[in-house]
Amino acid sequence: MDEPYVFITRRMPEDIKARLEASCRVSMWEYEDIPVSKGRLEEEIKHADALFCNVSDNIDNEMLNKAEHLKVIATMAVGYNNIDIQTAADKGIQVAHTPDVLTETTADLTFALLMASARRIAEGIDVIRNNEWGAWAPFFLTGRDIHHARIGIIGMGRIGEAVARRASGFNMDIVYHNRSPKPDVEESLGASYAGMDELLTTSDFVCVQTPYTKETHHLIDGNALQKMKKNAVLINTSRGAVVDETALYEALQAGEIRAAGLDVFEKEPIGADHPLLTLPNVTALPHIGSASEDTRQKMAEMTADHILEGLRGDTVSNKVV
């Protein structure tokens, strides 16, 4: 019997490719920093038995309908909003993702962004690099305190909980909002459940950690931003479109909220001409939530293993559908 054919949509380290090559025929997009072209992906998905993809690949209904032999899609991410999971399920294609392995790393980055936004770290770095440091001044680059402030976590899931654990080390008052309350987390972390309105109107830091779904599209819109405290900071490390960027720009410019820390954007990648980057109170990062060497290596290994499981006919261990 022919070996199954796997297509990898981004250049991966040799050990990851070799893990698959032990039992599969593998082909890989040549570049690490350029997404696979739509044309190549359409061509490959037609023949592939398995697809190793990532957050920047749009695996929609049209793309999936080209697949003739596909048995498994393994994405090197926990979020899978870029994959039409209903069509995959209808076609009997298993979809696997990488939960847990990236939770602590993403929470570290979320907290780093929170601290950088509150304490104006990016502005401070710019001052030094631009040779603008005149002298110590009493109120120069003063930020807002993190310790003992209230953090409101929207989406108290794996990453939300890991952020809450970090917040408790800073003696923060933790409130959260989910569709379903989590009494165990309330007990272990001393967090309190809040409705959206209460969370927005009382939090000093609002952290968004939900997946991107129809329900969470523009969850943070102009209305939500208006409810936030004037001194509040918004942190988004979930997906860009959970926040209405136009409304956010207007709220930041009008001083309706204090600052924003963003790792994700509605259309990625953004360029230096993005309106939000004209605002000094925006700290922006290029979607690097899970980007530590160890975590990305583990995510890649896990993704390859999901493919091997699916091709053996087993149920993949982190099955979305």
Ligand SMILES: NC(=O)C1=CN([C@@H]2O[C@H](COP(=O)(O)OP(=O)(O)OC[C@H]3O[C@@H](n4cnc5c(N)ncnc54)[C@H](OP(=O)(O)O)[C@@H]3O)[C@@H](O)[C@H]2O)C=CC1
């Ligand atoms: N910036 C980056 O690089 C990274 C970004 N991410 C993003 O983070 C997301 C979360 O990951 P993870 O913590 O593992 O996921 P989980 O599924 O563990 O947590 C998601 C949480 O969101 C809540 N939620 C879902 N829908 C809603 C809603 N409509 N309103 C309020 N709460 C909601 C869920 O609770 P309930 O169902 O009770 O509502 C759940 O507690 C990923 O989907 C991904 O988009 C992840 C990793 C890295």
Ligand SMILES: O=CC(=O)O
């Ligand atoms: O954005 C990253 C993910 O793992 O989801």
